[in-house]
Amino acid sequence: MTPAARAAAAIDILADILAGEAAEARLIRWARASRFAGSGDRAAVRDLVFDTLRRRRSRAALGGGDNARALVIGALRDDGIDPDTLFTSDRHAPAALSPAEREAGRAPSPAEAADLPDWIAARLAADLAGDFPAIAQALRDRAPVWLRANLARGTAAEARQALAAEAILTEPDPRCPGALRVTQGARRIHGSAAWLGGLVELQDLSPQMACAALDVGPGTTVLDYCAGGGGKALALAARGARVTAWDAAPARMRDLPARAQRAGVRVTLAPARPTGRFDLVVTDVPCSGSGTWRRTPDAKWRLGEDDLARLAALQAAILDEAAARVRPGGTLAYMTCSLLRAENEDQIAAFLARQGRFALDGMRRMTPLAESDGFFAAKLVALNDA
Structure with a gap:
């Protein structure tokens, strides 16, 4: 052409x-x-x-x-x-x-x-304060490509070597074991032996960091309550966790069994809404996606204020549902790929006001300025059954 x-x-x-x-x-x-x-x-x-x-x-x-x-x-x-x-x-x-x-x-x-709808720009300017101009400019550019070395198949060094053999060059990030930033050959990833053999998975740095911050190991019971494609379920299973995945739209998980097999890990798909209690419940909730608008730029032009209000109500409902699945002493992890306070800090504050048996164990907002995609993660500990 x-x-x-x-x-x-x-x-x-x-x-x-x-x-x-x-x-x-x-x-x-x-x-x-x-x-x-x-x-x-x-x-x-x-x-x-x-x-x-x-x-x-x-x-x-x-x-x-x-x-x-x-x-x-x-x-x-x-x-x-x-x-x-x-x-x-x-x-x-x-x-x-x-x-x-x-x-x-x-x-x-x-x-x-700034290349944002005016109403979103106003909200982000208030939420991000002095970082807003630089973040808005970052959202105008292409996002970097990140891989997660699958520790169930090999080390990050082995993954880098295998990728380099097919002219796919990467750089590790010292903040997150297994995180590899692709610097050359990104379009060759899906045909590479490292990909086809399950040695690497596509996953942005920000969710990799959020998963790495969760305390899991062999035998930890995990419920991925909004599993989607299953990227976080696979990352946690690679560390030995016993992961159950569920999503309100099961079709989103249709590729997860094949991905788990390729990765050499076991993830159980819940046939119905899960019951029982787990050591860790992960809720990567539906959100505006404002942190990922470099990857899905059409989404920022479709989002309306009514959509944001609807999403906030859904996020609150999911948090309340997922809280019931956390054992005493267990952890509820709340995540979004949003930069908006209404979906992040405000949700956590409202949840803690509603739920007396949880305490905040830290939260973090990640942005393209220091990490990669905009992302938010909070850890909430279940104190008792009161």
């Missing part, structure tokens, strides 16, 4: 995303329908779409509009490329610029340059 053809494809894809289709699903649909596109073409179109969604407001200003065509015009200008060189009306290229399009576009305002 020529650069012009890639721009045309991105316009078509963005139009459907702006109409409501999820970005990842739309890109997969395009890739399956575009057998002529090589791996380099697919990567380039994907990058153009995701980078534009991350910077939608600023690129709308540069392109003179918030429609798909204007956004791609703005993306080219943002990258120092004259849109006239690609918008030529040639075969597979977008139609040539109109005089109005050529004259439209301006430098983004400070609010537009």
